Amino acid sequence: MKRRTFDRIVSFVGLGLSVFLLVAAALLNWGASFANESVSTQLEQQKIIMPDKGSAGFKSLPEDAQVVLAPFSNLPLTTGKQAQAYADYYIGSHLKGIAGGKVYSEVSGAALGAAAKSKAEPANIGLANEANALMGQRTSLFMGETLRGLLLYSFAFWQIGQIAMYAAWAAAIGGVLMLILSLLGFAHIRRVEADATI
Numbered sequence: 801m802k803r804r805t806f807d808r809i810v811s812f813v814g815l816g817l818s819v820f821l822l823v824a825a826a827l828l829n830w831g832a833s834f835a836n837e838s839v840s841t842q843l844e845q846q847k848i849i850m851p852d853k854g855s856a857g858f859k860s861l862p863e864d865a866q867v868v869l870a871p872f873s874n875l876p877l878t879t880g881k882q883a884q885a886y887a888d889y890y891i892g893s894h895l896k897g898i899a900g901g902k903v904y905s906e907v908s909g910a911a912l913g914a915a916a917k918s919k920a921e922p923a924n925i926g927l928a929n930e931a932n933a934l935m936g937q938r939t940s941l942f943m944g945e946t947l948r949g950l951l952l953y954s955f956a957f958w959q960i961g962q963i964a965m966y967a968a969w970a971a972a973i974g975g976v977l978m979l980i981l982s983l984l985g986f987a988h989i990r991r992v993e994a995d996a997t998i
Contacts, residue, residue: 803998804989811985814978821975828968835961839954840878848877851890865889880958887951895944904941911938 851858853873858866868889872882899907911934918924918931 801998803993806998807985807989811982811989814982814985818975818978818982821971821978825968825971825975828964828971832961832965832968835957835964839880839883839958839961843878843883843954844876846877848886850875850877850882850886861890861893865893880955880961883951883958884955887948887955891944891948891951895941895948898940898944899937902941904938904945907934907938907941911935 850872851869853870868885872885877883877886914931914934918927921927
Protein backbone atom coordinates (compact mmCIF):
# COMPACT_ATOMS: atom_id res chain seq x y z
CA MET A 801 0.00 0.00 0.00
CA LYS A 802 1.24 3.45 -0.83
CA ARG A 803 2.11 5.65 2.12
CA ARG A 804 -0.06 8.51 0.85
CA THR A 805 -3.11 6.22 0.62
CA PHE A 806 -2.53 4.97 4.15
CA ASP A 807 -2.10 8.53 5.47
CA ARG A 808 -5.32 9.62 3.74
CA ILE A 809 -7.26 6.71 5.28
CA VAL A 810 -5.90 7.38 8.76
CA SER A 811 -6.47 11.15 8.45
CA PHE A 812 -10.07 10.72 7.27
CA VAL A 813 -10.78 8.25 10.05
CA GLY A 814 -9.31 10.75 12.51
CA LEU A 815 -11.43 13.52 10.99
CA GLY A 816 -14.56 11.37 11.31
CA LEU A 817 -13.71 10.55 14.91
CA SER A 818 -13.13 14.24 15.59
CA VAL A 819 -16.59 15.11 14.21
CA PHE A 820 -18.15 12.29 16.25
CA LEU A 821 -16.47 13.48 19.47
CA LEU A 822 -17.44 17.11 18.91
CA VAL A 823 -21.08 16.14 18.25
CA ALA A 824 -21.00 13.92 21.34
CA ALA A 825 -19.58 16.82 23.36
CA ALA A 826 -22.42 19.08 22.20
CA LEU A 827 -25.06 16.47 23.07
CA LEU A 828 -23.50 15.72 26.45
CA ASN A 829 -23.33 19.44 27.21
CA TRP A 830 -27.01 19.77 26.29
CA GLY A 831 -27.83 16.83 28.60
CA ALA A 832 -25.82 18.34 31.45
CA SER A 833 -27.53 21.71 31.04
CA PHE A 834 -30.96 20.06 30.89
CA ALA A 835 -30.30 18.04 34.07
CA ASN A 836 -28.96 21.02 36.01
CA GLU A 837 -31.74 23.38 34.91
CA SER A 838 -34.48 20.80 35.55
CA VAL A 839 -33.23 20.04 39.04
CA SER A 840 -32.80 23.72 39.86
CA THR A 841 -36.25 24.64 38.55
CA GLN A 842 -37.99 21.81 40.39
CA LEU A 843 -36.20 22.53 43.66
CA GLU A 844 -36.84 26.28 43.46
CA GLN A 845 -40.58 25.55 43.21
CA GLN A 846 -40.46 23.72 46.54
CA LYS A 847 -39.27 26.93 48.27
CA ILE A 848 -37.15 25.00 50.79
CA ILE A 849 -34.70 27.13 52.75
CA MET A 850 -31.67 25.41 54.21
CA PRO A 851 -31.54 25.63 58.02
CA ASP A 852 -29.90 28.69 59.54
CA LYS A 853 -26.72 27.67 61.37
CA GLY A 854 -27.57 30.11 64.15
CA SER A 855 -30.96 28.53 64.90
CA ALA A 856 -31.66 26.26 67.85
CA GLY A 857 -32.93 23.55 65.49
CA PHE A 858 -29.63 23.56 63.61
CA LYS A 859 -27.61 23.41 66.82
CA SER A 860 -29.62 20.40 67.99
CA LEU A 861 -28.46 18.38 64.97
CA PRO A 862 -25.52 15.96 65.32
CA GLU A 863 -22.11 17.52 64.77
CA ASP A 864 -21.49 15.74 61.45
CA ALA A 865 -24.81 17.09 60.12
CA GLN A 866 -23.92 20.62 61.23
CA VAL A 867 -20.57 20.44 59.42
CA VAL A 868 -22.21 19.35 56.14
CA LEU A 869 -25.14 21.79 56.34
CA ALA A 870 -23.21 24.88 57.55
CA PRO A 871 -21.98 26.01 54.07
CA PHE A 872 -25.59 26.11 52.86
CA SER A 873 -26.91 28.03 55.88
CA ASN A 874 -30.10 29.98 55.14
CA LEU A 875 -29.78 29.52 51.34
CA PRO A 876 -32.64 28.41 49.09
CA LEU A 877 -32.31 24.73 48.16
CA THR A 878 -31.61 24.80 44.41
CA THR A 879 -28.82 22.30 43.64
CA GLY A 880 -28.46 18.56 43.77
CA LYS A 881 -25.64 18.82 46.30
CA GLN A 882 -27.86 20.85 48.61
CA ALA A 883 -30.70 18.34 48.10
CA GLN A 884 -28.40 15.50 49.17
CA ALA A 885 -27.19 17.38 52.24
CA TYR A 886 -30.73 18.35 53.27
CA ALA A 887 -32.08 14.83 52.69
CA ASP A 888 -29.29 12.93 54.42
CA TYR A 889 -28.33 15.27 57.23
CA TYR A 890 -31.40 17.36 58.02
CA ILE A 891 -34.37 15.14 57.24
CA GLY A 892 -32.35 11.99 57.97
CA SER A 893 -31.31 13.28 61.39
CA HIS A 894 -34.91 14.11 62.27
CA LEU A 895 -36.17 10.74 61.05
CA LYS A 896 -33.73 8.93 63.34
CA GLY A 897 -35.32 10.67 66.32
CA ILE A 898 -38.93 9.75 65.54
CA ALA A 899 -39.08 6.06 66.45
CA GLY A 900 -35.73 5.29 67.97
CA GLY A 901 -34.05 4.92 64.58
CA LYS A 902 -36.68 2.59 63.12
CA VAL A 903 -37.84 3.19 59.56
CA TYR A 904 -41.37 3.30 58.13
CA SER A 905 -41.46 -0.37 57.19
CA GLU A 906 -40.59 -1.36 60.77
CA VAL A 907 -43.09 0.99 62.44
CA SER A 908 -45.97 0.49 60.00
CA GLY A 909 -46.63 -3.15 60.90
CA ALA A 910 -46.49 -2.40 64.62
CA ALA A 911 -48.82 0.59 64.18
CA LEU A 912 -51.38 -1.42 62.22
CA GLY A 913 -51.19 -4.24 64.77
CA ALA A 914 -51.67 -1.83 67.67
CA ALA A 915 -54.62 -0.18 65.87
CA ALA A 916 -56.27 -3.57 65.36
CA LYS A 917 -55.79 -4.48 69.05
CA SER A 918 -57.17 -1.08 70.07
CA LYS A 919 -60.29 -1.64 67.94
CA ALA A 920 -60.75 -5.07 69.50
CA GLU A 921 -60.54 -3.54 73.00
CA PRO A 922 -62.06 -0.05 72.68
CA ALA A 923 -62.15 0.48 76.45
CA ASN A 924 -58.39 -0.02 76.82
CA ILE A 925 -56.99 3.55 76.90
CA GLY A 926 -53.40 2.32 77.05
CA LEU A 927 -53.79 0.41 73.78
CA ALA A 928 -55.51 3.40 72.17
CA ASN A 929 -52.66 5.73 73.22
CA GLU A 930 -50.04 3.26 71.96
CA ALA A 931 -51.87 2.88 68.64
CA ASN A 932 -52.18 6.65 68.23
CA ALA A 933 -48.49 7.18 69.01
CA LEU A 934 -47.41 4.47 66.56
CA MET A 935 -49.77 5.75 63.85
CA GLY A 936 -48.35 9.27 64.32
CA GLN A 937 -44.80 7.90 63.99
CA ARG A 938 -45.89 5.90 60.94
CA THR A 939 -47.31 9.02 59.24
CA SER A 940 -44.26 11.17 60.10
CA LEU A 941 -41.85 8.49 58.86
CA PHE A 942 -43.82 7.99 55.66
CA MET A 943 -43.83 11.70 54.84
CA GLY A 944 -40.20 12.22 55.86
CA GLU A 945 -38.87 9.20 53.99
CA THR A 946 -40.87 10.13 50.91
CA LEU A 947 -39.51 13.69 50.87
CA ARG A 948 -36.01 12.40 51.58
CA GLY A 949 -36.28 9.92 48.69
CA LEU A 950 -37.54 12.57 46.27
CA LEU A 951 -34.70 14.91 47.19
CA LEU A 952 -32.19 12.09 46.70
CA TYR A 953 -33.68 11.43 43.24
CA SER A 954 -33.02 15.12 42.49
CA PHE A 955 -29.46 14.65 43.68
CA ALA A 956 -29.03 11.55 41.49
CA PHE A 957 -30.37 13.34 38.40
CA TRP A 958 -28.12 16.32 39.14
CA GLN A 959 -25.14 13.98 39.57
CA ILE A 960 -25.84 12.41 36.17
CA GLY A 961 -25.78 15.94 34.77
CA GLN A 962 -22.42 16.55 36.39
CA ILE A 963 -21.02 13.35 34.88
CA ALA A 964 -22.39 14.37 31.47
CA MET A 965 -20.69 17.77 31.85
CA TYR A 966 -17.29 16.17 32.55
CA ALA A 967 -17.82 13.72 29.69
CA ALA A 968 -18.65 16.68 27.41
CA TRP A 969 -15.38 18.36 28.34
CA ALA A 970 -13.43 15.15 27.71
CA ALA A 971 -15.17 14.59 24.36
CA ALA A 972 -14.54 18.20 23.30
CA ILE A 973 -10.85 17.98 24.20
CA GLY A 974 -10.59 14.61 22.42
CA GLY A 975 -12.39 16.00 19.37
CA VAL A 976 -10.09 19.01 19.13
CA LEU A 977 -7.00 16.82 19.54
CA MET A 978 -8.22 14.42 16.85
CA LEU A 979 -8.94 17.37 14.56
CA ILE A 980 -5.42 18.71 15.05
CA LEU A 981 -3.90 15.26 14.47
CA SER A 982 -6.04 14.77 11.34
CA LEU A 983 -4.95 18.14 9.95
CA LEU A 984 -1.34 17.24 10.69
CA GLY A 985 -1.94 13.94 8.89
CA PHE A 986 -3.25 15.75 5.81
CA ALA A 987 -0.24 18.10 5.94
CA HIS A 988 2.06 15.07 6.19
CA ILE A 989 0.61 13.62 2.98
CA ARG A 990 2.15 16.48 0.97
CA ARG A 991 5.62 15.72 2.31
CA VAL A 992 5.52 12.02 1.54
CA GLU A 993 7.09 10.93 -1.74
CA ALA A 994 4.51 9.79 -4.32
CA ASP A 995 6.03 6.31 -4.67
CA ALA A 996 6.67 5.65 -0.95
CA THR A 997 5.10 2.45 0.39
CA ILE A 998 4.52 0.90 3.77
